[in-house]
Amino acid sequence: MEVMSNGAPSIGNHSDQEMENRKPKIRAVNLGGWLVTEGWIKPSLFDAIPNKDFLDGTILQFKSMTVRKFLCAESGGGSRVVANSSGTPGGGKHPAGSGPRWETFRLWRISEVLFNFRVANKQFVGLDSSGDGVDLVATCDSPGTRETFEIVRNLNDPNRVRIRASNGFFLQVRTEKRVTADYQYDESDAWGDIDPSVFVTSFIKRLEGEFQITNGLGPRKAAEVMREHWRTFIVEEDFEFVAENGLDAVKIPVGWWMASDPNPPPPYVGGSLAFLDKAFCWAEKHGLKVITDLRAAPGSQNGWERSSSRDGFQEWGDTNETIQQTLRVIEFLTSRYTKSPSLYAVDLLNEPLTGTLPRETVSGYYIAGYKAVRKHSSAAYVIMSCMPETSSMELLLPDASGLDRTVVDMQCYFLFDTEFDTIQDILPFIYKDSVTQVDRPASSNGPLTFVGEWVVEWGPNDATKEQYQKSAEVQLEAYGRATFGWAYWTLKCAEDRWSLEWMIKNGDIKL
Known part of the structure; x- marks a missing residue:
């Protein structure tokens, strides 16, 4: 030959x-x-991947336990991130009834625990660069440090998570209209439903x-x-x-x-x-x-x-x-x-x-x-x-x-x-x-x-x-x-x- x-x-x-x-x-x-x-x-083939629940392209929803609503990129992106979606058709969904739902977030995996969150209109979630820089927005087309988050899972209930922003603080839902990265807790804090930094995750789709x-x-x-x-x-x-x-x-x-x-x-x-x-x-x-x-x-x-x-x-x-x-x-x-x-x-x-x-x-x-x-x-x-x-x-x-x-x-x-x-x-x-x-x-x-x-x-x-x-x-x-x-x-x-x-x-x- x-x-x-x-x-x-x-x-x-x-x-x-x-x-x-x-x-x-x-x-x-x-x-x-x-x-x-x-x-x-x-x-x-995927058995050796650490934290393999969170691979690139995994589509998640995050439900705030305090307001009982889902995080949502307002208008699908280009604006703030709120917590006012009911998760039902018409709530947080593309108005035409097609396209990705606004309360879903697609992971870009940076490491075993660090991620970017991409929204329906393809922007990335990050911290607002104006004001005090703690408000959550989805306005960036190319992710950087401000768009990088750590997902911390509860050892007893892995579907309960906290999300740490690049400023070292955790996200919290202040109201349905305002989500900020300015919450601090220690390991002794409970993971209860009254904690504004606790979210329950739902897995919508995985890619392998x-x-x-x-x-x-x-x-x-x-x-x-x-x-x-x-x-x-x-x-x-x-x-x-x-x-x-x-x-x-x-x-x-x-x-x-x-x-x-x-x-x-x-x-x-x-x-x-x-x-x-x-x-x-x-x-x-x-x-x-x-x-x-x-x-x-x-x-x-x-x-x-x-x-x-x-x-x-x-x-x-x-x-x-x-x-x-x-x-x-x-x-x-x-x-x-x-x-x-x-x-x-x-x-x-x-x-x-x-x-x-x-x-x-x-x-x-x-x-x-x-x-x-x-x-x-x-x-x-x-x-x-x-x-x-x-x-x-x-x-x-x-x-x-x-x-x-x-x-x-x-x-x-x-x-x-x-x-x-x-x-x-x-x-x-x-x-x-x-x-x-x-x-x-x-x-x-x-x-x-x-x-x-x-x-x-x-x-x-x-x-x-x-x-x-x-x-x-x-x-x-x-x-x-x-x-x-x-x-x-x-x-x-x-x-x-x-x-x-x-x-x-x-x-x-x-x-």
């Missing part, structure tokens, strides 16, 4: 047979939770992604934990297993920071690029194709933990720099692996939040991303991801239709609660809806269709093995109509039926 000057694996130029092997369709599996962390896939684990562990421990995870979670034997079980491709989620390896910006840890190199080597050895999937873009394209969002806000596309940075990542990946016969496709951006991002932003990026790939490869397919439950597919197609070797990725998940009583009720719906989605964008000169994620999990906990087998059979038949193919989510997972490895070994799916 040759090695390129940049360290990437290479077999040399493509032969005619290799070009022939590039034709769809493919049956693939995602390698989720490996090079981009998703806590639910391997929860034990790449940013959370690396920042939560700190640079030294994160390097140790992540490199051990990359070394052991996916190994060459997994590629052999994939090849031996009727699959011919792997789809590998990657993060934007990988293009800066071995010295990515904090808190990310260097070293993951070497394992992507290994993945290409293993794929070549076992005759598998590789799809690189940009799952995490700078600023987060969807605000979800799987895109490595710090605090749940989608900020990719807010500036042109995040788009240009993303294009550099796409070009980096394509140029690095273009000589590998296993490079089959480049997914430009996983699950952009099309309901929030302007159509022209996503569309413009896809056109530029396509050109970035073509600068280095005329053979690799270019995948453009969209959310089929929105109108984004129709908006995307005119741009994709005029481009060579393009693919539209539509993810298909069917997770039900009690809407359906039996598997017999569900299966016709799954098949009909899946076929509709797969066939919808098909045209003679249009992009190929790809079900880039799907899973045999449909909700009821009392489903039988035979019902899961039938569900797998129906979905395989439906997704087999996709002109590019499909990719199961994912190879390994703590949730059994989200793990294709477990499904195959348990006999729940037959490929």
Whole structure:
């Protein structure tokens, strides 16, 4: 095997047979939770984080026990912080009924006990710089010392907290309209309901992604934990297993920071690029194709933990720099692996939040991303991801239709609660809806269709093995109509039926 000057694996130029092997369709599996962390896939990764209740992006509410109301950023930010929200719809909520609630605060973790609090309009809570400097406001766009707070938890009831400001004093609720940082107490003070400095916390949401684990562990421990995870979670034997079980491709989620390896910006840890190199080597050895999937873009394209969002806000596309940075990542990946016969496709951006991002932003990026790939490869397919439950597919197609070797990725998940009583009720719906989605964008000169994620999990906990087998059979038949193919989510997972490895070994799916 040759090695390129940049360290990437290479077999040399493509032969005619290799070009022939590039034709769809493919049956693939995602390698989720490996090079981009998703806590639910391997929860034990987070065990070593101290005070792991308070990770970046944790959304909290703080209820004052004296006034029985929640702290609230007035108008969602840009003004004072008060304690007058009832916590019910209409109280402390965005007036239009959408967007983050005004009485929720998103953590930026500075250390095990020090944090910034970000509010609905993206400002940070801090001490007012005017007057006596003790009033609580949410007016700062970039946090500093005045916006840093310590959360002190009650040892007997960890949901009861006091919040120490940068001036050394604790927050107290004087009235519903005034919250100040000028309360002093000693360890003998009770944590009772009449104490104006005591708040009861409610956890609204937690994030467990790449940013959370690396920042939560700190640079030294994160390097140790992540490199051990990359070394052991996916190994060459997994590629052999994939090849031996009727699959011919792997789809590998990657993060934007990988293009800066071995010295990515904090808190990310260097070293993951070497394992992507290994993945290409293993794929070549076992005759598998590789799809690189940009799952995490700078600023987060969807605000979800799987895109490595710090605090749940989608900020990719807010500036042109995040788009240009993303294009550099796409070009980096394509140029690095273009000589590998296993490079089959480049997914430009996983699950952009099309309901929030302007159509022209996503569309413009896809056109530029396509050109970035073509600068280095005329053979690799270019995948453009969209959310089929929105109108984004129709908006995307005119741009994709005029481009060579393009693919539209539509993810298909069917997770039900009690809407359906039996598997017999569900299966016709799954098949009909899946076929509709797969066939919808098909045209003679249009992009190929790809079900880039799907899973045999449909909700009821009392489903039988035979019902899961039938569900797998129906979905395989439906997704087999996709002109590019499909990719199961994912190879390994703590949730059994989200793990294709477990499904195959348990006999729940037959490929």
